[in-house]
Amino acid sequence: MHVRHLSLVDFRSYAVAELPLAPGVTTIMGLNGQGKTNLVEALGYVATLGSHRVATDQPLVRFGASQAVIRAVVVRHDRETLIELEITPGKANRAKIARSTVSRTRDVLGTLRTVLFAPEDLALVKGDPAGRRAFLDDLLVARQPRWAGVRQDYDRILKQRNALLKQSAAALRGAGGGAGGGPRGRSSGQRHQAEPDSSQASALHTLDVWNTHLADVGSQLLYARLRLLRDLTPLLAAAYEEVSASQATTTATYRASLSEPLSAAIAAGAVPEVEQVRAGLLDAFEEHRRAEVERGVSLVGPHRDDVQLALGPLPAKGYASHGEAWSLALGLKLAAYQLLRRDLGDDPVLVLDDVFAELDTERRERLAALVSDCEQVLVTAAVGADVPDRLRARGVTYMVTLGEVTRVD
């Protein structure tokens, strides 16, 4: 697929912008702070309904304006689809597909698929687990949009459960004593409410309800991540080798916050059945209850997991050289690209934001060769010389200056 046209109104630094695009390579040049990333960020928003840079919508709306509009014409198998998004912080965003308003903005997911690689992605290797979890979950959604709903449900249940843990700490702590025993069936069935310690029983009974729901949704999410990682790992190995021209083997080990032996099996690459994962989560809730109550947060579940990346025998985080870390981060993104391409039988749009400046000449050339068969690539750079000629030769170049986009030939 590719994007044939992108237009913006009051998005970031742009009052208005019109950007005609075509298959091949589009290079966007401009000094730092002129608005290159803002353009590709808008494209990413159409694909994911979120920004890769900020968690809220407010900064996306041009300062002083109340609403931003992004329009993109997406072409897939010769069919054009116009997507229009109105971003209005403080209100519900609105979306149109082919000029008709959709009931949920989420329905837009799946029309455009992008894979974006930016300097921030170095955090995939060097940063916190949250970034790696988000990488997996974003990719799940890109593969199958329905995961956006599962992910959202999980977050909501988690918030409710955390609120309960915080509030009922006193009641739950008192009852946490005896081993196992299960909170079920105490006051529950009685036709007359139990009187004295009913707050304990009730808090436990309620926690048990949230455990069930968190395990239901959490097991689906965890299972999906494991399957995704299994599909991704060989593609990562291939991509890393191509980018770095090194023989070092890459491994991506899922570190689940579950109890043993399930955790160890998962770390060894096994993908248990959903039902097993669900049971594992319920066990882990039981096991960690005292600690969870003391700290007032949920300590187990997919929101606490991590993916440990390694090169050869050494963990990448803390050990990889700067160049290796770059290659690995790039490898992850290229693997995601290959996976989507294989799944969809169609190329996602590849965005390389300001990355050539970070790579040495050899890596630049290898990357240019790697992306040469992609349907559409958007490249941004501050210095033209950083982008290999063979890439720029494949398409048009735009110059961005102070929020104005002009074509250079």
Place this chain on the structure above:
Amino acid sequence: MYEGIVQDLIDELGRLPGIGPKSAQRIAFHLVQTDPADVARLSQILADVKDKIRFCDLCGNVAEAPRCRICGDSRRDSSAICVVEEPKDVAAVERTREFRGLYHVLGGAISPMDGIGPEDLRIRELLSRLADGGVTEVIIATDPNISGEATATYLTRTLAPLGLRVTRLASGLPVGVTWNTLMR
């Protein structure tokens, strides 16, 4: 900001659910310009509502007497109770004309984030309605969202030992279809 009482009116209206500052302003100025008789009628109704409307002792639905219209109707099937979150949900199920039993209004759903636990809902009252064995079927029609589902699970577990037929109805689905299929 407007002169004293107009601003007071806007503030009060703005407190109502679903009415933002702009709507509040529009309604306020509409009222200011409306025929005094119309405004008098509205204010009389507002006063009456609080005077006359109460909650049914049995099911918790809005009523004008100790018993609501449905609980007082001897033709309704008293062996089935449909549990809903709010009085508006009773109205929604009634519109389908598929259910002939009685209702039980919980007054909300479990939501720790909003400080609402099971003890804040009318669950105790439900249990005492079920105590005499006259009810054989409970249909849980809480909302199909996170809180509604948690409430349904809580109720299902709480009711399990009573040996009733307990079913879950998602009220967000096209109601007619769901009722027909679930009620057989």
